[in-house]
Amino acid sequence: MNSKTVPFTKEQIQHIIADYPTPFHIYDEQAMIDNVRQFLRAFSWAPSFKEYFAVKATPNPYIMKLLKAEGVGADCSSMAELMLCEKVGITGRDIVFSSNDTPYAEYQKALAMGALINLDDISMIAYLEQHASLPDRICARYNPGPLLQEGNAIIGKPEEAKYGMTREQIFEAFRILQAKGVRHFGLHTMVVSNELAVQGLIHTAKMMFELAADVQKHMGITVEFIDFGGGIGLPYRPEESFVSYDELSQGIRQHFETIMKPHGLGQVQLAFECGRAITGPYGYLVTTAIHHKHIWKEYIGVDACMANLMRPGMYGAYHHISVMGKEHLPKDHIYDISGSLCENCDKFAVDRALPEIEDGDILVIHDTGAHGHSMGFNYNGKLRSAELLLQKDGKVRQIRRAETLEDLFATLDFSAL
Numbered sequence: 120m121n122s123k124t125v126p127f128t129k130e131q132i133q134h135i136i137a138d139y140p141t142p143f144h145i146y147d148e149q150a151m152i153d154n155v156r157q158f159l160r161a162f163s164w165a166p167s168f169k170e171y172f173a174v175k176a177t178p179n180p181y182i183m184k185l186l187k188a189e190g191v192g193a194d195c196s197s198m199a200e201l202m203l204c205e206k207v208g209i210t211g212r213d214i215v216f217s218s219n220d221t222p223y224a225e226y227q228k229a230l231a232m233g234a235l236i237n238l239d240d241i242s243m244i245a246y247l248e249q250h251a252s253l254p255d256r257i258c259a260r261y262n263p264g265p266l267l268q269e270g271n272a273i274i275g276k277p278e279e280a281k282y283g284m285t286r287e288q289i290f291e292a293f294r295i296l297q298a299k300g301v302r303h304f305g306l307h308t309m310v311v312s313n314e315l316a317v318q319g320l321i322h323t324a325k326m327m328f329e330l331a332a333d334v335q336k337h338m339g340i341t342v343e344f345i346d347f348g349g350g351i352g353l354p355y356r357p358e359e360s361f362v363s364y365d366e367l368s369q370g371i372r373q374h375f376e377t378i379m380k381p382h383g384l385g386q387v388q389l390a391f392e393c394g395r396a397i398t399g400p401y402g403y404l405v406t407t408a409i410h411h412k413h414i415w416k417e418y419i420g421v422d423a424c425m426a427n428l429m430r431p432g433m434y435g436a437y438h439h440i441s442v443m444g445k446e447h448l449p450k451d452h453i454y455d456i457s458g459s460l461c462e463n464c465d466k467f468a469v470d471r472a473l474p475e476i477e478d479g480d481i482l483v484i485h486d487t488g489a490h491g492h493s494m495g496f497n498y499n500g501k502l503r504s505a506e507l508l509l510q511k512d513g514k515v516r517q518i519r520r521a522e523t524l525e526d527l528f529a530t531l532d533f534s535a536l
């Protein structure tokens with residue numbers, strides 16, 4: 120269970136809306152910081168443990184800066200994400216570049232910034248060499264395929280996932296890299312996404328420890344870095360519960376003691392690349408009910424749409440909705456909450472039990488702090504919303520303005536029509 124509360128009252132949000140019209144995403148700074156501190160504390164036993172925030176989840180430099188101050192690095196997979204790091208002052212070993220299908224210019228940028236390159240494929244060794252030189256420190260991404268009998272809906276079965284190398288390729292890649300003078304090796308994987316089952320997450324760590332031990336045993340290579348990727352899930356539904364960081368950490372620690380230490384791997388740096396778990400629960404999409412429609416079903420039209428939050432339309436994902444000021448009223452109405460795209464999947468909720476909604480009511484869609492604004496798009500000429508930070512001191516700061524039609528049309532030259 121988790122209580123889907125919001126960090127502001129109806130009066131407070133009305134004041135905010137007076138300055139920043141809906142829709143917008145608003146992020147709770149204090150809650151975000153408390154969460155990341157708790158996460159890092161849970162892993163304080165692990166030698167130089169590092170969290171690399173997956174920038175794609177919330178690519179806002181103000182958020183990245185807040186996290187940087189807590190000692191968090193960045194996981195990037197594109198030029199834009201690397202450039203955001205540069206703007207924020209995140210460089211060198213505080214960046215892991217976990218890209219795939221990577222254009223060379225992006226590797227070049229990552230290398231110039233001193234980032235740890237995480238190779239998605241064995242063919243990338245030759246590709247890197249052909250265009251420049253190999254760094255002396257490199258990481259390889261593992262795809263266990265059918266060797267792992269799990270997987271979930273977003274990433275799917277590992278053997279169906281495009282990421283990473285097979286077990287044989289990891290060994291082959293390390294052999295080639297070693298022959299070419301690479302001296303420092305890391306291993307990476309990401310086989311789960313939005314996983315709430317702590318055992319599944321612990322199992323990923325165990326799998327990686329066993330791989331590192333095998334690499335040590337068969338090749339004499341002492342891996343120095345193991346990155347478990349992201350994938351810690353969120354309790355999007357109120358009846359679900361947060362992953363316990365302590366339980367996760369202690370489960371991983373047990374395998375570290377029994378698998379890693381006996382192989383002399385007790386100093387290996389452990390890392391995560393979580394995005395969702397770091398910021399997800401601390402963001403809210405605030406929108407206003409603007410229309411009622413009664414046909415075969417009951418619809419509430421809001422001023423946000425799927426362009427502001429894609430997950431419900433794309434994955435059928437559940438996002439909890441609060442109607443401000445009506446939190447304690449009976450949920451005796453069944454609504455579809457829809458946006459204005461000419462796509463029938465543009466619904467934030469289908470058949471949702473909510474209190475009676477009137478035009479003008481403020482709806483808060485929960486858990487939009489990761490993979491929310493960042494997945495936005497401009498279909499139907501919809502504009503991406505502003506992002507606001509609810510600061511520790513209670514004040515609100517706009518950390519990204521809303522797009523305008525001028526932004527949307529900036530790539531068109533109307534004068535040449």
Ligand SMILES: *Cc1c(COP(=O)(O)O)cnc(C)c1O
Nearest residue numbers: 173217349350351392393394395
């Ligand atoms: C998306 C992604 C992450 C972050 O995933 P979350 O579900 O947000 O934790 C981390 N690493 C890689 C390589 C990714 O693609």
